[in-house]
Amino acid sequence: MSNTPKLELREVSKSFPRASGAPLTVLDRIALSVPDQEFLVILGPSGCGKSTLLKIIDGTEPCTTGTVLLDGADVTGRPGTGRAMVFQGADLLPWQTALGNVMFGLILRGVPKAEARERAMRYLEMVGLTAFADSYPHQLSGGMQQRVGIARALAVEPELLLMDEPFGALDVQTRDLLQEELLRIWERDRKTVVFITHSIEEAIYLGDRIVVMGARPGRIETVLQVPFPRPRRESIRDEPEFRALRRQIWDQLKVGAQAAPDLAGAPA
């Protein structure tokens, strides 16, 4: 326990002011510690505050109380350093080519153009899109756009990669393909990842640990260790252990969705 975790959340709470009455508490005292090189998946019912939590980690959304520590340094409310986000809808700049989009974060960080181009090409190659470097987003499929979004985040070489349901809008086949691809990339140079999803299977297939959240207010319901070794094979989806874990998470999610607000802060 001597080395500091990559990411630490201390008592992070968030409430939004409401026009009528008391503020809406979206996150209630979230405490979480993510060791270096861990692939952490956050799973929870819709509206429980997963995206809000990820934005707080990213520093683009202020939290009401609490601290976000990256490598032990306070980065609360300060975006940019050490983190990069992959957005749900890819959210590429329509006026930039795939290459230009991947270069975006690098240019913002002051990397000289020639070097940014070279680095961006490397990451485009990593996601298998070298041939589409000069294509505009509207000329790419949804899956390809999401690959560009991943390359854009990886290109800034973040300590911590944040992914908010990156495959949520894709069809099943593309989704499976990108999951595999993400694992392949991640297993090669293990970054710390916080990955949000709705899909229990995706969570088990990708994660080292799974944080199950409950709603109203958003809180950590339980944290589960995923027992499967790496590198992961697609075939683990058929194993009884996989199905048992899926069942367990499913029950947990149901509890979280139904729990009364006064259960908040129940032991994980």
Next chain:
Amino acid sequence: MRRDMLPWNLLGIVVALGAWEIGGRMLGDGLLAPPSSVLAAFPALLRDGMAEALGTAMLQMLVGYACALLVGIPLGVLMGRSRMADRLLHPWLSMLLVTSTAALVPLFILIFGTGMAFCGALVFMASAFYIMLTAYQGARGIDRRLMAVARSFGATRMQAFRMVLLPGLFPYLVTGARVGLVHAIRAMVMAQMFVMVGFGGLIAQSGFDASTAGLLALLVTIMLVSLALNRALDATGHRLAPWYRASKAGH
């Protein structure tokens, strides 16, 4: 797609011209000169200095229009991005947008006389607020998700402005410039008609001619010029930004 349309476009024009020719011959030159007479009227008009008048008129129009762009775009963007500016300027924008340019003519003659300043000022009033309105709508409608991406990657306000807001505004600015141009040309013709000078003056005078051929020739001329300038602006938009049409259509 465009290429497929061309024969039909041409057919539509030919049919309309044919109908005009037949109708014109029946009604006579005094009421509706047919295209053949209109075409024949051009040499005389050119002798009377139509081309020079048109050139000067366009120049005056361009001065007013350029001022409208220079004022309308920054103010519109400012209004779209700052709630304070919106509150301050919106009432003025709404009022000036609906103000009839023709109603301003007497006042502007008193202030500016009947020369270049008068024409330019009227053109400015006719186009600046449309340009401002589209810039305002563009700046307001900028995709919040893209601004969030910029912030997430640590963009400063200036960087976000330059790398996300401005390119995102581009289609709106082109549209604003095109709509503004149409209004600018109309205002220019009207201004000159009121004070009976230049190209507008030619139109006004030709109303007294026995034949409508000259009048119609002038109208066709200004219509074609207007159309050509508009097309040129659109083409420039596409040249500067190849994603522009696709992003418009894809929306």
